[in-house]
Amino acid sequence: MxxxxxxxxxxxxxxxxxxxxxxxxxxxxxxxxxxxxxxxxxxxxxxxxxxxxxxxxxxxxxxxxxxxxxxxxxxxxxxxxxxxxxxxxxxxxxxxxxxxxxxxxxxxxxxxxxxxxxxxxxxxxxxxxxxxxxxxxxxxxxxxxxxxxxxxxxxxxxxxxxxxxxxxxxxxxxxxxxxxxxFHSVSRRTIQARLEEIVKLESAEGVFPTFETEALAMIAECAQGGFRDGLSLLDQIASSISEQPVKLDHVLKLTRRLSYTTLKEVTCAIFSHDLGQLVKLLNELYSLGYEPLTIGRDLLEYLRRCMILKIDAEANQLLDLPAEQAAEIKVQVADLQVRYIIGAVSRVERALLNIRNSFQARVLLESELIRLGLGDEIFTSEAVEKRIEQLEQKVAALRKIAARPSAVTPAREPAVPVTSS
The missing domain is CATH 3.40.50.300 (P-loop containing nucleotide triphosphate hydrolases)
Structure with a gap:
């Protein structure tokens, strides 16, 4: 304390x-x-x-x-x-x-x-x-x-x-x-290294708790590139928790962030079309007090990582991710199409925009994630493009038919004789 x-x-x-x-x-x-x-x-x-x-x-x-x-x-x-x-x-x-x-x-x-x-x-x-x-x-x-x-x-x-x-x-x-x-946003690794130095100095005085490495890594991630935000959050957590060492769970509860493990489980349920597991995981998060906006925000960032690593397997430095997490995500998306992941990113982003004006934010997020989990062609961007292409072909064919001259001349109506009075 x-x-x-x-x-x-x-x-x-x-x-x-x-x-x-x-x-x-x-x-x-x-x-x-x-x-x-x-x-x-x-x-x-x-x-x-x-x-x-x-x-x-x-x-x-x-x-x-x-x-x-x-x-x-x-x-x-x-x-x-x-x-x-x-x-x-x-x-x-x-x-x-x-x-x-x-x-x-x-x-x-x-x-x-x-x-x-x-x-x-x-x-x-x-x-x-x-x-x-x-x-x-x-x-x-x-x-x-x-x-x-x-x-x-x-x-x-x-x-x-x-x-x-x-x-x-x-x-x-x-x-x-x-x-x-x-001035650039500071990398997560640089912030985490500085936080570790400060915790070591402060805890040596006996009035500051020690922190597990995973807890400091999450604080550095929550800082979003700002040293000041990272130090303020570290100070807030140290002041509110007497138990030590401070663990990752403590940081997650105070910051209302989803853990990497939780996000991996949710996306695995979506990618494997396991709707029962997906609904179960979402219910567990709601019971812990997580809001739809929080779930969607963290899920969007995780899907972005999936997208980047699918495009470039060596992009873990660009994403500022630990090597082990990057390796696990690569395995997770190995059998997925890039278009599907991009479609998932777009759908979750649209859901986040709509959540702010929705009376049933939970229902909105659940329905969007279940649609992704269905894996039906109608919800993938490539299927939409294919459908548009088919419709364009039909329209072009109809135009050709309409422009073609008719082979049958319409019969004339018989002339009506004019009678003199």
């Missing part, structure tokens, strides 16, 4: 050096090389999914630019020392020359005007004054217009770092004036 008033894991283990920014090495090296060659841009834009390190990288950029005693990494690139006065104050969030603005709540033109009034003043403590604008895509159109001139020609020693999860909403005039970096 976690101790009271303990610092959250995602804050405690926030990267403090560029070497600690896991999963975004391409960005770290580029920024460090720019610092080494003294080619610093006046504006940066960091874009990517949530929890991938955009704000952390912005703070690291501010730290390395104001560090008083840069260290050299083994690769010869500079990094923050973490011991100088500026580094320590930045880590304590007590540095006047780093200004963070949340554009989600400060998105008006008046907010930008206030910032413009303060931008003209020189840095008070460090070499650079850094403005970090988070969720910059939330700024209004007039706010972007007011910001444009300042962004284009900022005062000396002022740097803007714009962070966003939705770069498509940022005007092209803003993007063109920034050096842009795309």
């Amino acid at each position: 976690s101790a009271p008033n303990r610092q959250n894991l995602y804050r405690k283990y926030r990267p403090q050096r560029f070497s600690e920014l896991s999963g975004q090495e391409h960005i770290s090296r580029t920024i460090q090389a720019a610092v080494a060659s003294d080619r610093i841009s006046h504006a940066y834009m960091f874009s990517g999914p949530r929890g991938t390190g955009k704000t952390s990288a912005a703070r690291l950029l501010a730290k390395i630019l104001n560090c008083q005693n840069l260290e050299q990494t083994p690769g010869g690139l500079p990094d923050c020392c973490r011991v100088c006065d500026n580094c320590r104050r930045i880590e304590e969030m007590n540095f006047m020359d780093i200004i963070e603005i949340d554009a989600a709540s400060n998105n008006g033109v008046e907010d930008i005007r206030q910032m413009r009034e303060k931008v003209k003043y020189r840095p008070a403590e460090g070499r650079y004054k850094i403005y970090i604008i988070d969720e910059v895509h939330m700024l209004s159109g007039s706010a972007f217009n007011a910001f444009l001139k300042t962004l284009e020609e900022p005062p000396p020693n002022v740097i803007f770092v714009l962070a966003t999860t939705d770069p498509q909403k940022v005007p092209a005039t803003i993007i063109s004036r920034c050096q842009c970096f795309d």
Whole structure:
């Protein structure tokens, strides 16, 4: 059980050096090389999914630019020392020359005007004054217009770092004036390895439970490529479970996710047309409190893996799957047609879209899965294509008949004699 008033894991283990920014090495090296060659841009834009390190990288950029005693990494690139006065104050969030603005709540033109009034003043403590604008895509159109001139020609020693999860909403005039970096979703393996390190450090203090490898693997999968989400979930589970080691079942119950074994059993029942087993498995899941949306969501992801591995047997690295799971899925889909799996993916996806507006979500999902389990030709995409082709042939034949001149001339009606009165 976690101790009271303990610092959250995602804050405690926030990267403090560029070497600690896991999963975004391409960005770290580029920024460090720019610092080494003294080619610093006046504006940066960091874009990517949530929890991938955009704000952390912005703070690291501010730290390395104001560090008083840069260290050299083994690769010869500079990094923050973490011991100088500026580094320590930045880590304590007590540095006047780093200004963070949340554009989600400060998105008006008046907010930008206030910032413009303060931008003209020189840095008070460090070499650079850094403005970090988070969720910059939330700024209004007039706010972007007011910001444009300042962004284009900022005062000396002022740097803007714009962070966003939705770069498509940022005007092209803003993007063109920034050096842009795309943050990628972090792989499950990288997140899991980092979680294992943190659990080892925390459990050594005696106030944090140990975790089984399978449990950490599921947490990493639930993080969906975001370190922050993975650490938040790890913290939540550690705070709510006193039993240790924390097992996979504990994580599944708290996250409402289906295990790999369960998904394999459900899909095996579908692929083997065992409708009785399929209905039994679905009833068991409902009795455990799983919602149709949850079942459909996890099943869709599993079917996607089946589809990819059927197309490319060596795609387990692409899917970020453990080797043993990938091998089992390959065996499972060995006798299936790719078209059938694609049809299953499409049908489950359509079911998920309809579930949100359905009064009987359970019935809807069950009926769709039973249709897949029937294996009848009418439910496969190739059968639909074959049926369409047959209908097209019939229509073409009918057109030919209609266009052909008739061999029989219709008989004329006998003329009616005209009688004179």
